[in-house]
């Protein structure tokens with residue numbers, strides 16, 4: 001047998017998963033500020049859509065790209081975000097799988113993908129899984145977006161992954177910043193993956209409409225894959241339903257090959273649930289308002305000294321504990337052991353050895369408000 005290092009061995013383990021496991025094994029109930037699991041339950045319309053699909057016998061395989069009626073409805077939802085034709089929309093089992101499949105469809109040997117220094121660990125893991133490597137752009141350190149991209153440019157870069165609103169940063173990119181990313185990518189013939197999982201939770205600023213920037217180009221020159229999910233706005237985390245659009249027919253054909261080789265098809269009844277969820281617009285308004293209210297209260301409780309970046313969107317706030325510890329990974333374990341509060345250490349969200357990695361922790365804003373505030377009060381008292 002050929003020996004060598006399996007690609008899977010290179011996937012970095014995320015310390016988020018370790019905290020998750022520790023919380024699972026904790027002997028007492030835990031106030032969970034370390035994970036994004038929404039308090040607001042999925043819309044009743046979606047529950048009904050799922051049950052009806054089962055009762056009506058919609059249990060057979062569909063094609064790898066998903067249910068036609070859902071493509072049409074999603075293309076309509078994205079009318080103001082890239083105007084994709086339904087045949088460039090892919091329904092996926094969660095948006096994680098969409099990102100993974102897109103990366104596989106664009107991977108080339110020796111290729112590199114640019115991520116923000118502050119990033120969601122799964123993005124890094126997924127790039128590694130394809131055999132490509134990551135370059136980290138120092139966005140937000142005072143340089144312009146173009147300068148940050150220039151600082152990590154190479155001839156091997158095949159894509160930039162942008163996540164707005166960001167996990168864990170809570171940052172919302174301005175249209176001017178998105179334009180800089182897009183112009184840089186087009187100039188260098190690099191693709192863009194726009195992860196818009198938290199698009200329904202923009203509190204300050206404008207939602208990301210990266211794919212609109214592509215409309216100024218002929219189809220063959222378009223660069224933006226845009227990625228969305230039912231997990232966040234529609235609270236359907238466990239249903240595993242996401243979707244993505246490809247920039248043109250060629251990219252769509254390659255992504256179809258990956259999905260056909262991987263999936264067979266996304267769950268049929270879950271897609272009917274998604275179709276029904278799209279009609280539940282009041283749910284999105286309610287959910288947005290709830291998380292926004294929690295954000296305001298949590299940011300208020302923490303105060304300027306502890307909030308690392310004021311979250312303009314998304315489900316999380318980054319807290320700077322540099323005045324209290326030089327190792328937030330150990331500190332997170334200690335907080336769990338001593339006061340039964342789960343918090344996510346910053347180490348997983350930054351490149352190894354980054355100077356702020358051991359100062360930061362991430363707290364969630366999407367859980368039940370009173371228990372979240374109680375957890376934050378206990379944490380600040382502990383500090």
Ligand SMILES: Cc1ncc(COP(=O)(O)O)c(C=O)c1O
Pocket residue numbers: 036093094095096097120163166167195197228229230231237240241242
């Ligand atoms: C930035 C980001 N993208 C994508 C996802 C994936 O969500 P899902 O696979 O549930 O659609 C998450 C989930 O936490 C996330 O934080």
